[in-house]
Amino acid sequence: QFGTPQDIYDHPATLFVADFIGSPAMNFLRFEGTAAAGAETVTLGGIPIPLPQLQEPASGQLVLGVRPEHVALSDSAPLRGRIEAVEYLGTTQIVTLSTPHGQVKARTPSTAPAKTGDLAGLALNARRLSLFDATTGRALRTAANAGVHHG
Structure with a gap:
């Protein structure tokens, strides 16, 4: 993949690149699903998750990627995890959480309440x-990565 470090960080072209760049690395939530071109949500364990509008259809084994700094802890969010560390x-x-779709690390302000064992x-x-x-x-x-060059 070619691009500026910022481009590659924000819009990795492959799972390998996504996993390789960033510390902690991008979170990968694995699920099976289907979404049409033009969709602005995917369904993760029955929960609709908004994302940039899809430019192509998706189906089968999918992986939602999200950087730790783009995860916030919110009581009102329907996607839940148990705090492990x-x-x-x-x-x-x-904050490391376990979810039904894999482990998630969230980079949050240290003032945000987070206690091991809590949901x-x-x-x-x-x-x-x-x-x-x-x-x-x-x-x-x-819509977010449409300009990315896939090597």
């Missing part, structure tokens, strides 16, 4: 999500 980093903290809602920044085909590893085209 909290790593304090001064002004921020890395928390996960609010994902819709404009910042990537959707991948789990079989090929390729990022599906969305």
